Amino acid sequence: MLSQKLALGDVLSGLALALLSVYIISASLSWSVIGEMGPGPGFFPILYAAVMLPASLWLLVRGMRGPRPATAAVEPAEDDAEADGEGGGTQAALATWLALAVTVPVMSLAGFVAGCFGLSFFVAKVVFRRSLLASTLSSAGIALGLYVLFQVLLDVDLPAGLIGGR
Template sequence: MSKDILRNGDVLSGAVLAALGVYIFMESRHWVYYGDDGPGPAFFPAWYGVAMVVLSLALMVTTIRNRTKAEATDWAGVRRALVAWAVFAICAASMFWLGFFVSFAILTFFTVAYVFRQPPLTGAIIAICAAAGFYVVFPFALSVQLPTGVFGF
């Protein structure tokens, strides 16, 4: 029972948001709440911080009291999504060194070959075509600047 409650997404997210609300409120204590000329920078955050704590506690209480059962989660799907996100995040970070086109090609390759389980050759072809296509549209035709890396493109 108690284990179920802890696994419940509503209770967990409620707890996280309550903590965020407390953080917002505590942070706002450092600033002026009401200055000489009117409300200060702490005025607004203090109020929505408190509101956030109240509402998230309400969410937790109603969930626990109603014993709302969370729907069964397809953890395999979640894992797939998180892997895809991790690939996205790593490629985004690598843009600092590799520049947009190399990173984007790698991202495309991994998305096609691993997330969608296509043959690696298909992945490589799509990756190169996509990167080239983006190059033609953005920097070439529209002269939009994209991140450049150590290679200078």
């Protein structure tokens, strides 16, 4: 899918997981592996990391040899995107995620309602290209509706902002 010569995704994920297993093993060795009262905190992580390391290296090597013919078949999302013939789908998905990630600091600063409004507005206006009015109305409705549902009706605490506001 990405390259004919090597499956880049497999290589990168294999590499990342191999590094992770090395990290797990080195961290575990710094703790007690077998203590006087039985196995220590490093015991179990070493066990699974010892399987993880060869498995990830296998994936890495396999990826360098090229994509497996069998795997390309089952990925519905990909098929749809290709059928659509548009390249912007991935960008839209990542932009949505970025908006969610940005919402975290926004909420810590300005509270749940503001953060939820911003996120909803972004999704409606930018991702789904709704009109300004529809986006504003729906976002305000969602933010306030969830606030009423959780904070008022169910008494579940929502993130409160540093500068006030829920």
